[in-house]
Amino acid sequence: xxxxxxxxxxxxxxxxxxxxAPRRIGRKAAMLATLFVAASAGALACAxxxxxxxxQDIETLVFVRHGEKPDExxxxxxxxxxxxxxxxxxxxxxxxxxxxxxxxxDPGQQKDDRGQHYYYVxxxxxxxxxxxxxxxxxxxxxxxxxxxxxxxxxLDPALRGRTLLVGWEHREIETLARKIVAEHGGQAxxxxxxxxxxxxxxxxxxxxxxxxxxxxxxxxxxxxLDGRSDDCPCAALPATx
Numbered sequence: 001x002x003x004x005x006x007x008x009x010x011x012x013x014x015x016x017x018x019x020x021a022p023r024r025i026g027r028k029a030a031m032l033a034t035l036f037v038a039a040s041a042g043a044l045a046c047a048x049x050x051x052x053x054x055x056q057d058i059e060t061l062v063f064v065r066h067g068e069k070p071d072e073x074x075x076x077x078x079x080x081x082x083x084x085x086x087x088x089x090x091x092x093x094x095x096x097x098x099x100x101x102x103x104x105x106d107p108g109q110q111k112d113d114r115g116q117h118y119y120y121v122x123x124x125x126x127x128x129x130x131x132x133x134x135x136x137x138x139x140x141x142x143x144x145x146x147x148x149x150x151x152x153x154x155l156d157p158a159l160r161g162r163t164l165l166v167g168w169e170h171r172e173i174e175t176l177a178r179k180i181v182a183e184h185g186g187q188a189x190x191x192x193x194x195x196x197x198x199x200x201x202x203x204x205x206x207x208x209x210x211x212x213x214x215x216x217x218x219x220x221x222x223x224x225l226d227g228r229s230d231d232c233p234c235a236a237l238p239a240t241x
Contacts, residue, residue, distance in 0.1 A: 055161065056161040057160055057161065057210035058160070058207065059161065059206070059207040060096060060163040060204065060205075060207075061154055061180070062092070063173045063177060063205070064126065064165070064223070065123075065167075065168070065173065066123040066126040066168075066169070067080070067122070067126045067199060068081035068084065068228075069122060071114075072116075073114035075110075075118030075119050075121055076118070076122060077122055077125050082232060083233060084126070084199065084225045084228050085125060087223075087225050088126065088225065089129055089133035089134070091224065095221065096163050098134050099165040100162040100163050101159075101162065101165070102127050102131050102134075102137075102138045102167070103138070103139045103140070103164065103165070103167070104138050105140065105142065109143040111169075120169075130165065144172060147168075147175065150176065154166070155180070155214070157209060157214075173194060173203055177203045177205055177218060180207075181218050183216070184207065184215055184216035186217060186218060190218045200222050200223045200224070200225060201220065201222060204219045
């Protein structure tokens with residue numbers, strides 16, 4: 001007499017296998033997921049470390065021109081230039097974060113301004129609100145034409161990873177930026193001519209200190225502050241008698 005169906009032993013084994021199959025798949029999936037997460041975490045950690053190391057090796061030089069000036073020169077800003085200076089801290093913060101140091105020419109040295117000699121305070125007045133906003137002193141050890149000494153100070157290897165804001169005269173910025181780029185593996189022609197009517201440009205030079213010799217890279221940015229008011233942001237002066 002033939003027995004129909006599966007034997008009790010085979011049925012038991014089939015049920016046991018059916019019960020175990022999902023668990024095995026689940027365990028394998030869990031193991032794969034764990035390995036994937038671990039690998040991803042490791043990759044992210046390596047990427048974060050590499051990024052941290054790369055940013056620690058990059059020095060950022062942010063060059064801004066002084067604000068608009070009066071027709072007479074006077075070594076001074078006009079009201080539009082003052083309004084630009086007051087708006088500059090927010091631009092610097094948004095684009096580059098808090099500077100580690102701020103530089104401007106020595107205001108104790110005179111400059112020929114429209115045929116007259118005046119104490120040259122325009123660049124200092126332009127970056128002063130930014131220094132106040134961030135609670136920083138302004139470094140003014142060099143006259144506006146002493147850019148060789150300024151370059152030496154800016155390219156101190158101890159400043160790797162730092163962001164330095166430099167407020168200066170536009171022709172001197174152009175010359176200095178070209179010199180730094182050309183001396184550190186770039187092309188001086190990468191730095192465009194700074195037009196006399198342009199008060200809005202930002203010249204940025206990034207120095208990569210990670211290699212045996214530092215490498216410089218130039219980029220051209222803008223403040224976006226053209227069109228400031230021609231009126232000074234102070235209380236109206238009393239009418240003259």
